[in-house]
Amino acid sequence: MPLDRRIYLDWNATGPVHPEVADVILPFLTSRFGNPSAPYVLGRDAFDAVEQSRRQTALLLGCAPKQLVFTSGGTEANNLALKGAFFSGAAAGRRHLVISAVEHPSVLATCEWLRQQHGADLTQVPVDSTGRVDPEQVAAAFRSDTLLVSVMHANNETGTLQPVGAIAELARRHGVLSHVDGVQAAGRVAVDVSAIGCDLYSVSAHKFGGMKGAGALYVRDASGLEWAQQGGRQEHGLRAGTENVPGIVALGKAAEVALRDLDANRAACLRTRAVFDDLARKIPMTRMNGHPTERLPNTTNLCCLYADAFSVVLALSVQGVCVGLGSACASHAQEPSRVLRAMGLSNVAALCSIRVSTGPTTSLQDAEFVAHLLQETVERVRLVTSPEQIGVCDDDCPCFTGGTIGVE
Amino acid sequence: MSSEAARQPVELLLIRSEPPCRRCQDTVAVLQAVAEALPGRVTVRVVSTEDAECARYGAVLTPMVVVNGKIACAGTVPVRSGLERLVAAELAR
Incomplete structure (x- = not known):
């Protein structure tokens, strides 16, 4: 077929690139190809396009444009959030991270890497049968050396939405940073990072009509983060590397369209x-x-x-x-x-x-x-x-459930 | 059942690993047993994952059994009685 x-x-x-997004990308692949760091007209044009996208994306997320760092996607945003917070906080002796048991591999694997390579301590909070985390259980996992909690907004496999506002509120009360992986939620449900009250929020463009290879990290206050990637002074000095201008332009337009059509x-x-x-x-x-x-x-x-x-x-x-x-x-x-x-x-x-x-x-x-x-x-x-004699399983049949995997 | 349909044998296609794994060998035996029980009404064809034909099925987990063009199972040995019922349903179409 x-x-x-x-x-x-x-x-x-x-998902596919939204037709309105596709229309605005093309010039940035052909005639408007400047490097946003360059001082001449072509460079300024690209710079302005990136800043326009920052404003459009900020409207989708309910934050100030300057609080956004463009990344190569959700995985990099999650890596930056977790590593940036850890490398800053660990110096002050705070090495404990809390995540849910259903986080995306880009969060789980990053935390595991920090645990194995950099001495982080990791707690995974279990979920109920619908995939929801209990905020009180999250708070119960907090310790005096807890640095950050990361719970996703919506799960990629089940779509279950997490009580991220309640978790952020509890984190703030305990002096813990909160990160939300919003890759599946942004552009599909209303997102207001100010109302959620989190410190960090990750998004990915291709989940809501943008291109693969572009995403963003909302950073409430960049002063608390150590940035893992070294190089040029792009993205306010927070994320080195020449910007993916077509991808960023697409992200901004996709954010505008997603907000309009939400x-x-x-x-x-x-x-x-x-x-x-x-x-x-x-x-x-x-x-x-x-x-x-x-x-x-x-x-x-x-x-x-x-x-x-x-x-x-x-x-x-x-x-x-x-x-x-x-x-x-x-x-x-x-x-x-x-x-x-x-x-x-x-x-x-x-x-x-x-x-x-x-x-x-x-x-x-x-x-x-x-x-x-x-x-x-x-x-x-x-x-x-099927085995020949399996009978018929009702909703309470043990075939459906076999206990939970071990989480700390 | 139409007479036209009755003349069309059901094709059981096995996509097996290269070299064949134990489960692929077990699956060959199941398919042959189903075919022998219905002489002339079932054909069995075996191709390996090296065969270009596999591409149309996407990622392949062997053994994969395809009944008249529809995937019936992948990565597991089919249950003979279930496969016989599926073949009977195809013959009755």
Whole structure:
């Protein structure tokens, strides 16, 4: 099937560049190619475009433009936030970091690296069966040497939204810095970093209509951070390296469009999400992983017990439909999702879970077509891969849950 | 069942690793058993992951079983009784 005939339902992985964004990028690839650090007209033009993007992105996040540092994406923003805070705070003897058990690998792996290479102490706070962190449990993890807490705004696999405002408030009371990985939330739900009260907030452009390779980190007060990347004086001296001008321009325009269309996009996504949420009722032995209400408007994570997710995803792919596996699953290896295991799913339930994430342009007709195809595919895969005598699992069946993975 | 459909055998395609792993070998045995139980109505074809045909299925986890063009399972040995029911459903189309 030609690539442009596919039905794409993996918007949490990435999405297309918005047409209005695509229109503004082109000159920056051809005629307006200056280096923003250069003093002549072409350089000033690029500089002005970067600053325009900073203003547009600041409006999306509810902050001052000067509080934004452009990065190569969400992963770099998360790295900068965590390493920048740690290398500054560790000198004062504060080496304890607190994260949730469902953070993105760019947060977890960075914290693990700081633990193994630089003597950080790490606490992972568990989540409930919907994937939510209890702010009180986060506060209970704080110690006198706690430097920073990092809890994501929305989970990439389940879409579950975290009480980031309450966590930031508790962190502030305890004198702890708070970082929010907002990669999945920004552009999809209303974000106001001032209202949240966090110190650091990461975003990625390609999740809301921008290009891959551009993102930003909101920094409430840059004086408390040690910057890991050395070089030129770009980004107020906070992030060295020639700016990715086309990517940054795209980020700004995408932020403007996402803010303008936020309510309409949310309504459109909720309509198509409802079709997939409904499958938890329609397909036997199936349930939705995630919070019933506090969830991204575009994300449904479904556990279709005894229908191996990899088989289902590939079977749909052959028929032109793209849906996601849990992000922990590599292309050639089946490993249960760490996020779903942390929510209490058994190994088998986690390996039978798929993620459907829609976008503003997903049509109801396509959603209904895929829902029907998914139902048929699950039945086929179950028939061929299920043990012969498995019976029927109800919602309380131990097949769904097998205890949580160990978190400190 | 239409007479036209009755003449069309169901194709069981196995995509196996190169060299074949134990699970791929077990899967060959399951497919052959299903085919032998329905002489003339089921064909079995085996290709390896080295074969260009695999590209159309995206990332491949072996053994992968494709029934009349639709992926039935990947990375696991199919259950014979389930596969027989799937073949019966295809023959009845």
